[in-house]
Amino acid sequence: MPEGHLLEFRDLTKTFGTIRAVDSLSALVEPGRVTGFLGPNGAGKTTSLRMLLGLIRPTSGSATIGGQRYAELRHPLQTVGATLEASSFHPGRTAADHLRVYAQAAGLPAGRVDAVLGLVGLADAAGRKVGGFSLGMRQRLGLAYTLLGDPGVLVLDEPANGLDPEGIKWLRGFLGQLASEGRTVLVSSHMLAEVQQTVTAMLIISRGRLVYEGDIAGLTNADDVATVIDAPDREALARALDAAGVAYTQIRAGFSVPGTEPAALGAVAAAAGVALSGLQRRGPALEEVFLELVNGTRVENGTRVEGGAR
Amino acid sequence: MSLANASRSELTKQFTTAMWWILAAVLLAYVGVTAGGLAATFGALSTGAIPAEATNGSAMPSDVIPPLIYSLATSVGYVFPLLIGTLLVTNEFRHKTLTPTFLAVPRRGIALGAKVTAGVVMGLLYAVVALVAAVGVGALALALVGVDTRLGHAETWAMIARMAAAFVLWTLIGIGIGTLVRNQVAAVVGVLAFTQFVEPIARTVATLVDGVSGVTTYLPGAASDALVGASIYTSLGGASASALPWWAGGLVLLGYAAALLLIGYLTSWRRDVA
Numbered sequence: 001m002p003e004g005h006l007l008e009f010r011d012l013t014k015t016f017g018t019i020r021a022v023d024s025l026s027a028l029v030e031p032g033r034v035t036g037f038l039g040p041n042g043a044g045k046t047t048s049l050r051m052l053l054g055l056i057r058p059t060s061g062s063a064t065i066g067g068q069r070y071a072e073l074r075h076p077l078q079t080v081g082a083t084l085e086a087s088s089f090h091p092g093r094t095a096a097d098h099l100r101v102y103a104q105a106a107g108l109p110a111g112r113v114d115a116v117l118g119l120v121g122l123a124d125a126a127g128r129k130v131g132g133f134s135l136g137m138r139q140r141l142g143l144a145y146t147l148l149g150d151p152g153v154l155v156l157d158e159p160a161n162g163l164d165p166e167g168i169k170w171l172r173g174f175l176g177q178l179a180s181e182g183r184t185v186l187v188s189s190h191m192l193a194e195v196q197q198t199v200t201a202m203l204i205i206s207r208g209r210l211v212y213e214g215d216i217a218g219l220t221n222a223d224d225v226a227t228v229i230d231a232p233d234r235e236a237l238a239r240a241l242d243a244a245g246v247a248y249t250q251i252r253a254g255f256s257v258p259g260t261e262p263a264a265l266g267a268v269a270a271a272a273g274v275a276l277s278g279l280q281r282r283g284p285a286l287e288e289v290f291l292e293l294v295n296g297t298r299v300e301n302g303t304r305v306e307g308g309a310r
Numbered sequence: 311m312s313l314a315n316a317s318r319s320e321l322t323k324q325f326t327t328a329m330w331w332i333l334a335a336v337l338l339a340y341v342g343v344t345a346g347g348l349a350a351t352f353g354a355l356s357t358g359a360i361p362a363e364a365t366n367g368s369a370m371p372s373d374v375i376p377p378l379i380y381s382l383a384t385s386v387g388y389v390f391p392l393l394i395g396t397l398l399v400t401n402e403f404r405h406k407t408l409t410p411t412f413l414a415v416p417r418r419g420i421a422l423g424a425k426v427t428a429g430v431v432m433g434l435l436y437a438v439v440a441l442v443a444a445v446g447v448g449a450l451a452l453a454l455v456g457v458d459t460r461l462g463h464a465e466t467w468a469m470i471a472r473m474a475a476a477f478v479l480w481t482l483i484g485i486g487i488g489t490l491v492r493n494q495v496a497a498v499v500g501v502l503a504f505t506q507f508v509e510p511i512a513r514t515v516a517t518l519v520d521g522v523s524g525v526t527t528y529l530p531g532a533a534s535d536a537l538v539g540a541s542i543y544t545s546l547g548g549a550s551a552s553a554l555p556w557w558a559g560g561l562v563l564l565g566y567a568a569a570l571l572l573i574g575y576l577t578s579w580r581r582d583v584a
Contacts, residue, residue: 047584054416055409056582071416082413090327090405097326105319105414105424107312145410 002152004031004184005066005079007052012061014047014208021047023208024061029186029201031152034179036199037188040294044208045188046084049157053082065153077106081146082155087138091131095122095141098130099148106149116144121170135162143171153184160194172198192290206294219289227262230254230278231269240272241265254278316415316424320398321431329397330432334439337390342443344386348542349379349451357456374540376452376460377469381540383437383444384476388534389505391436391477395429395484396501400494408583418580425485426571433481437474445470469539472556476534479563483530486570489579505531513543527553533562 007029014022022044029035039045050056052063054070065073065080073079089098099113117123120140125133130141139162146154154175160168175198179185189195196216204212212219230253231237241248241255246268248255254277257265262279269276292298324330354360356372370378402408415421449459460466484501491497509531516526526532535541536559554562 050582050584053413055412056584073416076416077414080413084409085406088406088409090323090401090407092327092329093323094326097322101319101322101326102410102414104322105316105411107315 002078002150002181002183004152004182006030007063007065007153007184007186008067009048009052009063010061012048012051012063013059014044014051014056015059020208022051022058022205025205025208025210026061027203027210027213029184029203031184032179032182033200034175034185034187034195034198035201035203036192036195037186037203037205038192038195038290039188039190039205041190043190043205043294045190045205046157047208048205049082049084049155049186049188053080053084053155055084075106075149077102077108077149077151079149079151080153080155081149081151082157083142083146083159084157085142089130089133089138089141092129094127094129095133095144096126098141099144102145103148108149112148112150116147119147120144136164136167139163139167143174152182153186154178155186157188158190159187160189160191168194192287196286204290204293206296211293211296211299216286219286219293225261226256226258226282227260227265228253228256228278228280228282229262229265229269229276231274231276233274236272236274237269237276240268240274243272244268256282313420313423313427316420317427319414320424320428323401324394324398324428324432327401329401330394330435333390333394334436337387337436338439338443340443341382341387341440342447345379345382345444345448346451348382349375349448349457350455352379353452353455353457359455372457373460375457376449376466377540378542379448379452380441380445380466380469381473381535381538382448382542383440384473384534384538385541385543387436387440387444388476388480388531389502390440391433391480392484392487392501392505393498394432394436395481395486396488396491396497397484397494398425398429398432398481399485399488400492400497403492404494412583419575422485422489422571422575422579426482429481429485430478433478434474436481437477440477441470441473472538472560475560476537476563479537479560479567480534482567483563483570486567486574489574490570490577492578510543523553528562530563530566533559533566535559537563 009025009027012022012025013020025048037045047056051058052070062069070076070080095117096113099116100110103110103112114126117126120143122137122140122144125137130138133141139159143159146156160171163171175185175187187195187199201215202212203210229237237255246257246260248257262281266279289298352370352375356370356375402411411421415424449461452459487501488497491500509529512529513526513532516523533554535543536554537556539556
């Protein structure tokens with residue numbers, strides 16, 4: 001079984017002219033779980049990953065895999081599998097030949113090509129030219145490339161782009177399985193919803209800086225929970241809530257009451273004799289928390305990393 | 311990760327797309343038709359089968375015709391190894407395959423070394439194709455019109471070996487240009503413009519204007535012709551045989567290849583891949 005490695009970003013910085021694309025990024029990515037690397041487009045995710053993979057030279061700081069820089073790895077493809085874009089193919093080359101090129105470069109046995117094509121469900125398309133592939137098939141071929149060397153570390157940049165819902169579900173299960181085998185899996189995405197069900201740890205960056213490092217549970221507080229309550233007679237309901245001293249905001253579906261459980265609100269309505277048409281607990285809106293983190297209106301005191309100082 | 315594995319990978323890249331055999335087929339047809347046609351024409355003129363009054367030039371002595379015909383492999387065909395060398399690199403930029411290439415071979419020097427190794431093999435392969443066209447078809451045509459093919463002479467075979475060397479060097483020059491120019495369309499257009507227009511015109515001007523030939527002798531095409539020792543351009547252009555001995559021509563060509571590869575490696579190849 002391949003060995004997962006700890007990935008470490010240490011004060012990683014990259015400037016392009018006057019723009020700090022990545023700004024003092026320090027973070028750890030542990031083996032044995034799927035870590036999401038999140039941030040809006042242009043936040044510096046791809047630049048960070050490219051520095052980790054030795055494709056971009058950091059302005060300062062370092063990014064290492066099990067303590068080694070990528071270029072120092074003795075067997076890179078057997079250590080780290082990575083895909084960075086869905087279009088790194090010569091359109092006139094077949095899928096199998098594409099993989100054969102890199103299997104040879106890494107000194108891997110030719111049998112790996114068929115093996116990984118089977119793993120990603122492309123066995124039937126092995127002899128077809130990549131130019132005719134759909135985006136989803138290209139993503140699968142990219143994934144096949146990352147698996148060529150059976151590496152302990154997987155780095156995937158926006159792997160869900162272009163996958164249909166079935167493909168996304170498949171990818172989730174696949175990444176989870178790879179992590180459960182002890183591998184390090186780092187997956188970037190600009191959409192929280194896309195990876196929310198897959199990842200157990202998260203790094204969120206915005207404008208090149210780390211704004212959150214931790215698990216999904218730590219992303220939200222108890223008062224992020226809200227209860228949505230509605231009645232055919234909204235005026236009566238509003239009066240009842242006012243009388244009980246409950247703060248609420250009116251939304252299209254009724255009233256949203258933050259930090260209060262449905263049972264308490266049901267009791268308020270019952271006491272006032274208001275018949276309800278809806279009473280529902282709404283979980284933390286992760287997407288909103290994510291957006292607030294990213295645009296700087298929310299600061300996670302417990303886990304926020306200040307200026308790269310750990 | 312080793313240079314041997316990386317080189318094997320580079321060669322697989324070459325042979326898993328259609329470009330190599332398309333270029334080889336065009337090279338074979340282009341040089342073959344030119345060599346066959348010119349061999350028959352010059353041969354027939356020298357034997358008197360075509361009367362000398364039919365042309366405005368004097369007939370060539372029959373012993374200079376074979377090397378002239380054979381050298382068409384390089385004097386006409388040299389743009390092909392140059393193109394395949396250029397494409398060997400610019401394809402990676404064009405199709406963004408430099409990312410997976412550098413992930414598999416992170417040491418950039420080894421990655422470029424693998425391209426050079428593959429370039430040597432491709433250069434030799436194209437040399438074989440061009441020589442089959444120029445020497446094979448050319449000798450056949452000469453034999454048909456009754457001119458000695460000179461294939462029994464050692465100097466002919468020495469020239470053939472020098473042409474193979476020229477093909478390898480042209481491929482390496484192409485790799486150097488590819489690393490520097492990066493943009494495939496710009497590189498290919500630049501290579502075609504320089505080899506088909508700029509240098510031929512400069513060399514033609516040099517035959518008419520005194521002093522210019524001191525510079526044009528060191529142009530890559532002129533150096534290549536010097537290395538080979540014969541060329542349709544120097545013969546028909548009226549210029550006396552190139553000022554450079556063959557080994558000096560080879561060194562000039564090698565110098566171009568080495569300089570372009572070194573500058574390409576230092577300024578472009580080690581750059582960030584975004």
